[in-house]
Amino acid sequence: MPLLLAVTATLLQQSMSYMAALVVPVAAPALADVFDVSVALTGVYMAILYIGSTTTMLFAGGFIRRYGAVRMSQVSLAGMASGLALGLVGEVWGLALGALVIGLSTAFSTPASSDILSRFAPPRHAPLIFSIKQTGVPLGGIIAGFLIPFLAEGHGWQAVFYVPVAICLTMALLMQPLRGLYDGNRDPNFQIRLDAGLKTLRAVVAPGPFRSLTLATFTFCGLQGVFGGFFVAFLVKGLDFSLVAAGAIFAWAQIAAIFGRIFWGWLAGMKPGARPVLATLGLAMGICSMILILVTPGWTAFWVTVIALAYSATAISWHGVILAEISNLSQPRAVATNTGGVLAFATAGQIIYPAIFGALLSLTGGFGVGFVLAGMPAALIGVMFLRRQR
Numbered sequence: 001m002p003l004l005l006a007v008t009a010t011l012l013q014q015s016m017s018y019m020a021a022l023v024v025p026v027a028a029p030a031l032a033d034v035f036d037v038s039v040a041l042t043g044v045y046m047a048i049l050y051i052g053s054t055t056t057m058l059f060a061g062g063f064i065r066r067y068g069a070v071r072m073s074q075v076s077l078a079g080m081a082s083g084l085a086l087g088l089v090g091e092v093w094g095l096a097l098g099a100l101v102i103g104l105s106t107a108f109s110t111p112a113s114s115d116i117l118s119r120f121a122p123p124r125h126a127p128l129i130f131s132i133k134q135t136g137v138p139l140g141g142i143i144a145g146f147l148i149p150f151l152a153e154g155h156g157w158q159a160v161f162y163v164p165v166a167i168c169l170t171m172a173l174l175m176q177p178l179r180g181l182y183d184g185n186r187d188p189n190f191q192i193r194l195d196a197g198l199k200t201l202r203a204v205v206a207p208g209p210f211r212s213l214t215l216a217t218f219t220f221c222g223l224q225g226v227f228g229g230f231f232v233a234f235l236v237k238g239l240d241f242s243l244v245a246a247g248a249i250f251a252w253a254q255i256a257a258i259f260g261r262i263f264w265g266w267l268a269g270m271k272p273g274a275r276p277v278l279a280t281l282g283l284a285m286g287i288c289s290m291i292l293i294l295v296t297p298g299w300t301a302f303w304v305t306v307i308a309l310a311y312s313a314t315a316i317s318w319h320g321v322i323l324a325e326i327s328n329l330s331q332p333r334a335v336a337t338n339t340g341g342v343l344a345f346a347t348a349g350q351i352i353y354p355a356i357f358g359a360l361l362s363l364t365g366g367f368g369v370g371f372v373l374a375g376m377p378a379a380l381i382g383v384m385f386l387r388r389q390r
Contacts, residue, residue, distance in 0.1 A: 002181060003120045007133050009178055010113035013073050014136030015143065016171050017109035018228075020080040020102050020164060021049060022144035024087065024095060025229045026250065027160045029236040029243050030152040035092055039233045043358020045099050046229045050350040052103025057344040060111040062192040068183025069112035070175055076112070077172035079105025084168070087161040107347070110323070114339045116182050118327045126327060127274065131265020131320025138257035138316055141228070145251025149244045210329065210338065212384070213322055214345045216278055219377040220322075222349030223285055223315045226374045229354040231308070234367045239297050239304065249305050253312035260317030268321045275385050277321055282382025285314035289375030293368030315378070 024031060028042045064072050083101030086094045113133055121129040151159040231253075235246035264281065268274045288311040295304060323339060330338045357370040364370075 003129075005178070006116050006120050006182065007129060009070075009175060010073075010116055010133045011136040011139070012171060013077065013175065014109055014113060014133065015140035016077055016080065016168050017106045018137045018140030019143045020084060020140075020168060021106060022141060022228055023084060023148055023160060023164050024099070026144045026148040026232050026247060027152050027157070028233050029246075030149075031095075031157060031160070034157045035095070037092060038362070039237060040358045040361040042229050042233060043354040043356075043361070045095060046225055046354035047351045048096055049099040049103035049106075050225070050347040050354075052100045052105075053107040053347040054103075054344050054351065056104045056107035057111070057347055058341065059192060060108050061339070061341075062190065063108065064112055064115050065187055066190040066192060067188075068179065068186035069115040070179045070181075070183045071186075072108040073112045074172045074175050076105045076108040077168045077175075081165045081168040081172075084161050084165045088158055103347075107343075110319075110343055111339045114323055114327060115185075118330075119185070121327075123328065125269060127269040127321055127324040128262070128265045130324040130327070131261045131268075134265075134320040134323065135258040135261050137319065138254035138261070138312065141254030141257070141312075141316070142251045145232075145247045145249075145254060149247035153244055210326070210342060213325060214342050216282065216318075216381050216385070217322055217342055217346035218349040219381050220282070220285065220315065220318050220349070221343075221346035222353030223289055223374050223378050225350035225354045226289070226357050226370065227311060227315055230357055230361070230367065230370070231311075234292070235304070238367050239295065239299070241301070245301070249301070249308050252305060253308035254316070256309040257312040257316040260313035261320050264317055265320040265324070268324065274321050274325045278318065279382045279385030281314050281318045281321075282378045282380075282385060284382075285311065285318075286375040286377075286379025286382060288314060289378070290372045292371040295368075 024045055025042050028039045032039045032041075060072070067075075080102050083098040083103075083105060086098030086101065088094070114130075117126075117130060117133060147163065148160055151163055232243070232246045232250050235241040235249060236243055241249070264277055268277045288307060291307060292311075295307065322342070326339050326342055353374055357374060360370040360373070361367060
């Protein structure tokens with residue numbers, strides 16, 4: 001029962017985190033008209049959000065150790081609600097400041113989840129259990145893909161912020177009874193030090209088992225950031241889909257990621273292990289991204305959806321495999337810290353990739369070149385993992 005409740009709670013918490021990050025990118029075609037800005041600035045928004053996330057991620061393990069994973073999950077949800085509420089100011093600076101607050105808040109989500117599950121998941125089934133928990137990310141994408149366009153088209157741009165704020169605050173309150181179950185390992189006397197961030201970085205980039213995982217998360221998460229930040233805008237501005245239709249395709253793609261995460265997690269728990277699975281994922285997601293340069297307004301919604309499903313089933317589906325591998329390689333008290341360190345580089349990818357993609361969109365006026373350049377590093381990481389199997 002504690003394991004089932006832990007998976008359910010962390011899955012829902014994770015879904016709120018990804019939903020909060022996607023509210024503005026999914027609504028970007030509508031918000032761009034309201035705020036009189038280009039959708040290319042979505043890249044700047046994503047960069048600001050993940051600068052905040054990267055900063056907090058380096059220290060997340062210390063906060064979780066002192067205050068507990070559930071308490072920091074609640075802080076995360078309240079912070080996301082505050083960041084979204086800043087969008088209601090109706091000014092571009094409100095969106096920018098809100099992006100920073102959301103980023104600072106979302107960083108606790110995954111390390112907190114890993115801290116809880118690492119204590120309750122049987123090691124043999126850890127890849128599958130972590131992957132099931134990580135289906136919260138595509139679930140958040142499904143919510144954003146269906147809900148945000150519906151709110152923007154039918155209830156005005158303010159509703160795009162009001163409703164997610166209410167959802168995040170409700171989830172924060174619902175987690176309160178779980179503190180007694182899962183925050184028993186907290187250490188109120190633990191000292192959070194500034195140099196802890198540097199120690200975390202050294203632990204995951206120094207030669208050793210974490211370096212290849214760090215490189216993979218950087219490229220994979222960067223590609224995920226491009227998909228989350230620009231795919232809906234690509235469908236609306238590049239392929240002439242309506243916002244509602246584009247949001248629906250995006251949401252259906254997230255459903256593919258739910259099944260993808262469970263499948264890849266199950267496969268990584270089998271005899272081949274995590275590394276061959278990561279090789280397959282890197283090659284597949286790189287190809288899916290690069291194919292998008294060939295997609296034109298003449299393509300039918302069916303084939304566009306097929307590519308979106310394949311993209312999401314790979315580029316949005318790798319997390320549980322890597323998180324379980326980090327947990328497997330870490331000492332029990334270091335799971336949250338090592339997870340935060342590796343994911344700091346993941347969020348760095350989500351800063352750099354969308355920013356470069358947005359710049360390329362402004363320079364070229366098209367989305368294709370950005371998708372190609374974003375896909376190439378992931379494919380190379382796939383080759384790296386393949387070579388290491390020989």
